[in-house]
Amino acid sequence: DGGITQSPKYLFRKEGQNVTLSCEQNLNHDAMYWYRQDPGQGLRLIYYSQIVNDFQKGDIAEGYSVSREKKESFPLTVTSAQKNPTAFYLCASSPGLVPYNEQFFGPGTRLTVL
């Protein structure tokens, strides 16, 4: 079964702790993305990676970090520097480096910082 998975579905953390969200895809896609969604709002791009070992900041990268050591994996770390980390986090992937590609989304991780 091809797809993109995120784990866990729900995550609770205390303020001041770093937390890492997992994103894995077996679609053989080159590009991967992390978005944040707040209630009633659209998606905002945190980081994206167009190829292994390379990634770029999106619109709201402050307080987040990523790595892309393997093509199929793009974990996101929410650091204690992120001022308001409680949100719904979505990972996506797309086939290549050119436009006109749809993005395939994972089911999301809802992070709550207490």
Next chain:
Amino acid sequence: SQQGEEDPQALSIQEGENATMNCSYKTSINNLQWYRQNSGRGLVHLILIRSNEREKHSGRLRVTLDTSKKSSSLLITASRAADTASYFCATGETGGGNKLTFGTGTQLKVEL
């Protein structure tokens, strides 16, 4: 930043009616896409229209694009209760590679 603004923010219709959602954007684009999101889930791609296209159909979906007005519309015909979801437009900016910028979304409720 969010490039797209969707209108209306929320829409409630009866099953069988048509639903129209509009999206406006600010910069030059090479494509515009529409996605659907069921509550608490990931997004699902519906349709992509390139900047040199004016209209596209897929099943009960019809998308139009007017690059002179920087706007797009999504029409869902003969709506069903299962169409209840949030709908987002996403734009691929010219020179932006494969990045997308998402709008704020329209919440559609289709009642029986």
